Amino acid sequence: ELKVEQNPLFLSMQEGKNYTIYCNYSTTSDRLYWYRQDPGKSLESLFVLLSNGAVKQEGRLMASLDTKARLSTLHITAAVHDLSATYFCAVDPGAQKLVFGQGTRLTINP
Amino acid sequence: EPEVTQTPSHQVTQMGQEVILRCVPISNHLYFYWYRQILGQKVEFLVSFYNNEISEKSEIFDDQFSVERPDGSNFTLKIRSTKLEDSAMYFCASSGTRLAGYYEQYFGPGTRLTVT
Numbered sequence: 001e002l003k004v005e006q007n008p009l010f011l012s013m014q015e016g017k018n019y020t021i022y023c024n025y026s027t028t029s030d031r032l033y034w035y036r037q038d039p040g041k042s043l044e045s046l047f048v049l050l051s052n053g054a055v056k057q058e059g060r061l062m063a064s065l066d067t068k069a070r071l072s073t074l075h076i077t078a079a080v081h082d083l084s085a086t087y088f089c090a091v092d093p094g095a096q097k098l099v100f101g102q103g104t105r106l107t108i109n110p
Numbered sequence: 111e112p113e114v115t116q117t118p119s120h121q122v123t124q125m126g127q128e129v130i131l132r133c134v135p136i137s138n139h140l141y142f143y144w145y146r147q148i149l150g151q152k153v154e155f156l157v158s159f160y161n162n163e164i165s166e167k168s169e170i171f172d173d174q175f176s177v178e179r180p181d182g183s184n185f186t187l188k189i190r191s192t193k194l195e196d197s198a199m200y201f202c203a204s205s206g207t208r209l210a211g212y213y214e215q216y217f218g219p220g221t222r223l224t225v226t
Contacts (some may be wrong), residue, residue: 042201043153043217088153094164096141096158098215103152 002027002093006101014109016078021104023089031092032072033062036085037103043088047074049061079108111134114218116202123192124226131187131221133202141213142185143203144177146170147220153201159185192225199223 003026004084013019023032028050037042047056049065051089056063060083062075072089090098114201123129135142158166159177171189185204189196199220202215205213 044217045216046216047216090153092213096144096160096213097151097155097168099155100143100153 002029002091003100003102003109004089004091004098006089008104009102010105012107012108012109013076013079018078019076021074021076021087021089021106023074024099025070025091025099026041027093028067028070029091029093031094032065032068033090033092033098034072034074034107035088035090038085046087069109076106081108081110084108087093096107112215114204115203116200117187118219118221119219120222120224122226124192125225126191127224129189129192129194131189131200131202131223133166133185133187133204133218134217135202135204136206137183139204139206139216140166141165141205141215142177142214143178143205143215144187144212145201145217147201148198158186192223194225197223197225 005024032049034046036046037043047063050065054065056095060077067074069086084107088100088103090100092098117132121129141158145153146156155168157171159179159223174190178186199222201220202218203215205215
């Protein structure tokens with residue numbers, strides 16, 4: 001059974017700082033997604049990573065995938081308050097479903 | 111831009127009652143999904159549906175649950191005899207044809223189900 005684990009689960013940081021969220025998964029997959037969720041809202045797609053070594057960047061967020069290590073990272077550069085949200089990684093095991101991590105609740109303080 | 115819609119946004123029901131959650135997927139999509147998220151927890155896969163049949167389901171999706179595409183546009187999740195632990199946000203998603211080796215799933219806004 002595929003397991004997806006994120007850490008940390010809670011992250012409180014100051015504006016302007018950098019930090020990384022980690023997503024580990026237990027079985028082979030080369031398709032990994034990052035989503036953002038604001039409280040009470042739906043899932044907003046951030047990144048789709050499709051191969052080993054894939055790196056994607058959008059604004060202050062950068063995601064990467066290492067399929068050999070079964071690890072993806074979401075790096076936040078010079079955080080701003082607007083990035084406060086819960087971030088989920090999800091792995092596609094090739095069975096027409098997504099398996100989600102527990103989510104990382106990110107709070108960015110002024 | 112096309113989007114997945116869900117109704118109602120919030121449904122309150124009594125334990126033991128049946129509920130039907132409705133979704134309108136993106137019009138040219140072929141694959142449909144239901145996920146649920148208990149408050150404060152992760153998103154869990156329930157079921158996927160393709161070509162008018164279930165293609166994958168999780169352990170959560172037991173005989174209490176059923177899905178249907180009654181017409182060309184709606185996709186429904188029925189929960190028979192609801193339990194307190196069914197209280198959650200239910201998300202519908204759809205995806206289209208396989209592009210670049212993957213199917214990107216687009217999520218609806220969710221239906222919050224409260225069982226009292």
